[in-house]
Amino acid sequence: MSDTQTRVLFVKRPVGWVDETSFAVVREPVPEPGPADVLVRNLYLSVDPYLRGRMAGAFREGDVMVARGVGEVVASGHERWKPGDLVWGFLGWEQYTVIRRGEGLYPVDASLGVPISYYLDVLGMPGLTAWVGVHVLGRPEPGETVFVSSAAGAVGSIAGQLARLAGARAVGSAGSEAKVRHVVDVLGFDDCLDYKAEPSLPAALRRTCPAGIDVYFENVGGPLLEAVLGHMNPLGRLPVCGLISGYNATEDPGVKGFAHILGKRLTVTGFSIYDHMWRFEAWQPRMAELLTSGRIVYHEDVWEGVEQAPAAFIGMLRGDSLGKRVLRVG
Ligand SMILES: NC(=O)c1ccc[n+]([C@@H]2O[C@H](COP(=O)([O-])OP(=O)(O)OC[C@H]3O[C@@H](n4cnc5c(N)ncnc54)[C@H](OP(=O)(O)O)[C@@H]3O)[C@@H](O)[C@H]2O)c1
Structure with missing residues (x-):
């Protein structure tokens, strides 16, 4: 040494x-x-x-x-x-x-x-974060639509796969064509949009989520969040995991469309994984089993x-x- x-x-x-x-x-x-x-x-x-x-x-x-x-x-x-x-x-x-x-x-x-x-x-903090956002806060029912931003990333890639295992339809967003292909072809999401290339985010959400969105696993904030709020179904759930689009901003970017939370009776829940570390011991073997059996990639x-x-x-x-x-x- x-x-x-x-x-x-x-x-x-x-x-x-x-x-x-x-x-x-x-x-x-x-x-x-x-x-x-x-x-x-x-x-x-x-x-x-x-x-x-x-x-x-x-x-x-x-x-x-x-x-x-x-x-x-x-x-x-x-x-x-x-x-x-x-x-x-x-x-x-x-x-x-x-x-x-x-x-x-x-x-x-x-x-x-x-x-x-x-x-x-996947067996640590990002994996447990995805689990809490999907199973504790989002709680998708079979047949519901779960939209996941930063779907090619550490947390998002797991969140969408967990949603599919729960019987939901998983749709993602990512920042390049190569990432979109990875999300669909490798991770098995039902669809994915390239938020940087779409001329209209509301139109892209209508195309990829024709039945509306029941759960939005929020990783990014900004214009995508505003478009999603307009496309949420009544009684939808939004686990707010991260807002990365604003992390280097010098001013609070704010959020347009807040009235949808009232009109559609949405549940918006910010969470920190450090409040959930007590789940770690019971959760980790379950996630390891999903990995070794190939159900999560x-x-x-x-x-x-x-x-x-x-x-x-x-x-x-x-x-x-x-x-x-x-x-x-x-
Ligand atoms: N609440 C918690 O306890 C907790 C725990 C872990 C992580 N998080 C949060 O979860 C989010 C994802 O974390 P991660 O570790 O999985 O990171 P990650 O998604 O693997 O990496 C970050 C990705 O964010 C995307 N991004 C960057 N700027 C963006 C923008 N302006 N608009 C949309 N997407 C943008 C980029 O992908 P694209 O190419 O797709 O743009 C980038 O690859 C972060 O917000 C993080 O802070 C929260």
Whole structure:
């Protein structure tokens, strides 16, 4: 093990679109763990949209970028963990992370027969997010129509497949022809529209969702949300998972069509997956079974090297990722 490591620091709070000047890639000594700490060698790191929100407030300039990751314990003073254990938790965009007193680490079960990086996506936070949005909040009935935005992405790709398994008709939106093909041909959605290419979003929704929309799994906000509100069926449900179209905005974009919520008696529910982590233990084996039986398919978009994290992150926010973007740490 080398004495130094590559780390990605957060160095400048962005205003508007984040760019590479918000990050610094540095070589620094690998920190010494304290007597009760755990030293983790990071294997896979997650590239998530929510980090943009943390850069607006929670992250301190000069600190390493904190992100979810999967790693291997290399030294431990904590009785729960020993060298060689595979773990996941909040690590950092770096090669080694010291976890104080081992807090917030969870085991990775390598015997499940799926890649260990899946703990960052389909068997982790994005997978549970899709499950909660569909089964706890959206609750589609057989034959209903579920519309999913960012359908080629980490959360959306699972949400649509879960909706189909529940007997609903799943329709997605995505930002390129290649993504649209992936959503229909690989993920098995019933239809998908390219929101960037459609001349009229209301007309595209009428074409792809002729019976209206009963559940809208909301990932993006903006003009698509406004068009969907006009096409919702009475008593429809909108689990609001994310609003990525506004994450780099300098002003609140607002929402037109709010009156549809009253007129159609819609239920709009914002949710955070961190309120649902108690479901994790019971949910994960069920999702693993759906994966290993082939009823859910999943795509990862793997980049190599922690130093690539800023470009991977900025590109993902701009739409160049397919499925879940993760970094394999060199
Ligand atoms: N509530 C929670 O607890 C929770 C948990 C996890 C994730 N989320 C949210 O869920 C959403 C999806 O997250 P994810 O991890 O699955 O990311 P993702 O969908 O894999 O990646 C982000 C995608 O967003 C799309 N996008 C970017 N700008 C857009 C715009 N202006 N309009 C429409 N689409 C745009 C891009 O795809 P296109 O090419 O299709 O544009 C991009 O590939 C995000 O909003 C995220 O913040 C919420």
